[in-house]
Amino acid sequence: MPHSNLPMTEVLIAADCWQDQPEAEAVIQRAIAAAAEAVDEDVAGAELAVMLTDDAGIRTLNANWRGVDKPTNVLSFPALPPTGPRGDDEVPRMLGDIAIAYETTRREADEEQKPFDDHLSHLAVHGFLHLIGHDHEDDEDAEEMESLEQQILAQLGIPDPYAER
Secondary structure: OOOOOOOEEEEEEOOHHHHHOOOHHHHHHHHHHHHHHHOOOOOOOOEEEEEEEOHHHHHHHHHHHHOOOOOOOEEEEEOOOOOOOOOOOOOOOEEEEEEEEHHHHHHHHHHOOOOHHHHHHHHHHHHHHHHOOOOOOOHHHHHHHHHHHHHHHHHOOOOOOOOOO
Protein backbone atom coordinates (compact mmCIF):
# COMPACT_ATOMS: atom_id res chain seq x y z
CA MET A 1 0.00 0.00 0.00
CA PRO A 2 1.55 3.37 -0.99
CA HIS A 3 2.41 5.81 1.76
CA SER A 4 0.11 8.83 1.80
CA ASN A 5 1.82 12.16 2.31
CA LEU A 6 -1.33 14.22 2.75
CA PRO A 7 -1.51 17.15 5.12
CA MET A 8 -4.76 18.18 6.78
CA THR A 9 -5.99 21.21 4.86
CA GLU A 10 -8.69 23.49 6.21
CA VAL A 11 -10.29 25.90 3.76
CA LEU A 12 -11.87 28.99 5.29
CA ILE A 13 -14.13 31.24 3.22
CA ALA A 14 -13.63 34.77 4.52
CA ALA A 15 -15.31 36.73 1.71
CA ASP A 16 -18.78 36.36 0.21
CA CYS A 17 -17.47 36.71 -3.36
CA TRP A 18 -16.24 33.12 -3.15
CA GLN A 19 -19.87 31.95 -3.06
CA ASP A 20 -19.71 32.23 -6.87
CA GLN A 21 -17.19 29.36 -6.82
CA PRO A 22 -18.89 26.49 -4.96
CA GLU A 23 -16.17 24.04 -6.06
CA ALA A 24 -13.29 26.19 -4.73
CA GLU A 25 -12.71 24.09 -1.61
CA ALA A 26 -12.61 20.83 -3.59
CA VAL A 27 -10.26 22.40 -6.17
CA ILE A 28 -7.89 23.52 -3.42
CA GLN A 29 -8.00 20.19 -1.58
CA ARG A 30 -7.17 18.37 -4.82
CA ALA A 31 -4.31 20.75 -5.69
CA ILE A 32 -2.75 20.56 -2.21
CA ALA A 33 -3.03 16.76 -2.22
CA ALA A 34 -1.29 16.53 -5.61
CA ALA A 35 1.45 18.89 -4.45
CA ALA A 36 1.98 16.99 -1.20
CA GLU A 37 2.29 13.67 -3.05
CA ALA A 38 4.80 15.17 -5.50
CA VAL A 39 7.31 16.63 -3.04
CA ASP A 40 10.05 15.00 -0.98
CA GLU A 41 9.03 16.89 2.17
CA ASP A 42 7.20 14.75 4.74
CA VAL A 43 3.92 16.59 5.28
CA ALA A 44 1.78 13.60 6.24
CA GLY A 45 -0.59 14.67 9.00
CA ALA A 46 0.76 18.22 9.10
CA GLU A 47 -1.80 21.03 9.05
CA LEU A 48 -2.32 24.10 6.93
CA ALA A 49 -5.12 26.57 6.40
CA VAL A 50 -6.20 28.25 3.17
CA MET A 51 -8.20 31.44 3.57
CA LEU A 52 -10.29 32.49 0.60
CA THR A 53 -10.51 36.25 0.88
CA ASP A 54 -11.10 39.26 -1.33
CA ASP A 55 -8.75 41.94 -2.65
CA ALA A 56 -9.38 44.18 0.38
CA GLY A 57 -8.47 41.38 2.80
CA ILE A 58 -5.33 40.33 0.98
CA ARG A 59 -4.30 43.96 0.53
CA THR A 60 -4.38 44.39 4.31
CA LEU A 61 -2.32 41.23 4.80
CA ASN A 62 0.14 42.30 2.10
CA ALA A 63 0.55 45.76 3.66
CA ASN A 64 0.89 44.46 7.23
CA TRP A 65 3.26 41.57 6.53
CA ARG A 66 5.18 42.57 3.42
CA GLY A 67 4.90 46.36 3.43
CA VAL A 68 3.25 46.28 -0.01
CA ASP A 69 0.00 48.26 0.00
CA LYS A 70 -1.80 46.55 -2.88
CA PRO A 71 -3.71 43.33 -3.46
CA THR A 72 -2.02 40.24 -4.84
CA ASN A 73 -3.26 36.81 -5.87
CA VAL A 74 -1.74 34.57 -3.17
CA LEU A 75 0.23 34.99 0.03
CA SER A 76 1.87 32.27 2.07
CA PHE A 77 2.76 32.44 5.73
CA PRO A 78 4.97 29.50 6.69
CA ALA A 79 4.73 28.48 10.33
CA LEU A 80 7.80 28.83 12.48
CA PRO A 81 9.54 25.51 12.99
CA PRO A 82 8.89 23.94 16.40
CA THR A 83 11.55 24.34 19.03
CA GLY A 84 12.66 21.50 21.23
CA PRO A 85 12.04 17.78 20.91
CA ARG A 86 8.77 16.53 19.49
CA GLY A 87 6.84 13.80 21.26
CA ASP A 88 4.34 11.39 19.72
CA ASP A 89 1.43 12.86 21.67
CA GLU A 90 1.92 16.44 20.53
CA VAL A 91 -0.36 18.35 18.21
CA PRO A 92 0.24 18.01 14.44
CA ARG A 93 2.98 20.05 12.85
CA MET A 94 1.74 23.34 11.40
CA LEU A 95 2.88 24.14 7.87
CA GLY A 96 1.32 27.61 7.86
CA ASP A 97 -1.38 29.57 6.12
CA ILE A 98 -2.21 30.54 2.55
CA ALA A 99 -4.48 33.43 1.54
CA ILE A 100 -5.98 33.68 -1.96
CA ALA A 101 -7.86 36.76 -3.24
CA TYR A 102 -10.93 36.20 -5.38
CA GLU A 103 -10.97 39.33 -7.55
CA THR A 104 -7.29 39.15 -8.48
CA THR A 105 -7.52 35.42 -9.18
CA ARG A 106 -10.64 35.98 -11.34
CA ARG A 107 -9.07 38.89 -13.24
CA GLU A 108 -5.83 36.98 -13.94
CA ALA A 109 -7.71 33.87 -15.10
CA ASP A 110 -9.86 35.99 -17.43
CA GLU A 111 -6.89 37.98 -18.79
CA GLU A 112 -4.89 34.81 -19.41
CA GLN A 113 -7.97 33.02 -20.82
CA LYS A 114 -7.60 30.16 -18.34
CA PRO A 115 -10.34 28.30 -16.52
CA PHE A 116 -10.75 29.81 -13.04
CA ASP A 117 -10.29 26.41 -11.37
CA ASP A 118 -6.99 25.85 -13.19
CA HIS A 119 -5.65 29.18 -12.02
CA LEU A 120 -6.92 28.58 -8.48
CA SER A 121 -5.17 25.19 -8.49
CA HIS A 122 -1.94 26.85 -9.59
CA LEU A 123 -2.15 29.43 -6.80
CA ALA A 124 -2.85 26.73 -4.20
CA VAL A 125 0.14 24.69 -5.39
CA HIS A 126 2.32 27.80 -5.48
CA GLY A 127 1.29 28.77 -1.95
CA PHE A 128 1.86 25.23 -0.66
CA LEU A 129 5.36 25.11 -2.13
CA HIS A 130 6.19 28.34 -0.31
CA LEU A 131 5.00 26.78 2.96
CA ILE A 132 7.50 23.95 2.60
CA GLY A 133 10.43 26.22 1.81
CA HIS A 134 10.45 26.84 -1.93
CA ASP A 135 10.87 30.38 -3.22
CA HIS A 136 11.58 32.31 -6.39
CA GLU A 137 14.00 34.91 -5.04
CA ASP A 138 16.61 34.18 -7.71
CA ASP A 139 16.50 32.70 -11.22
CA GLU A 140 17.69 29.23 -10.18
CA ASP A 141 15.14 28.94 -7.36
CA ALA A 142 12.39 30.31 -9.63
CA GLU A 143 13.18 27.73 -12.33
CA GLU A 144 13.14 24.92 -9.77
CA MET A 145 9.84 26.07 -8.25
CA GLU A 146 8.19 26.62 -11.64
CA SER A 147 9.30 23.18 -12.84
CA LEU A 148 7.77 21.57 -9.77
CA GLU A 149 4.55 23.56 -10.28
CA GLN A 150 4.41 22.43 -13.92
CA GLN A 151 4.86 18.77 -12.92
CA ILE A 152 2.17 18.94 -10.22
CA LEU A 153 -0.31 20.75 -12.43
CA ALA A 154 0.32 18.27 -15.26
CA GLN A 155 -0.63 15.48 -12.82
CA LEU A 156 -3.93 17.34 -12.39
CA GLY A 157 -4.41 17.68 -16.15
CA ILE A 158 -3.78 21.44 -16.04
CA PRO A 159 -1.74 23.02 -18.85
CA ASP A 160 1.61 24.67 -18.13
CA PRO A 161 0.80 28.10 -16.65
CA TYR A 162 4.16 29.45 -17.80
CA ALA A 163 3.92 28.25 -21.43
CA GLU A 164 3.10 31.64 -22.97
CA ARG A 165 5.89 33.71 -21.43
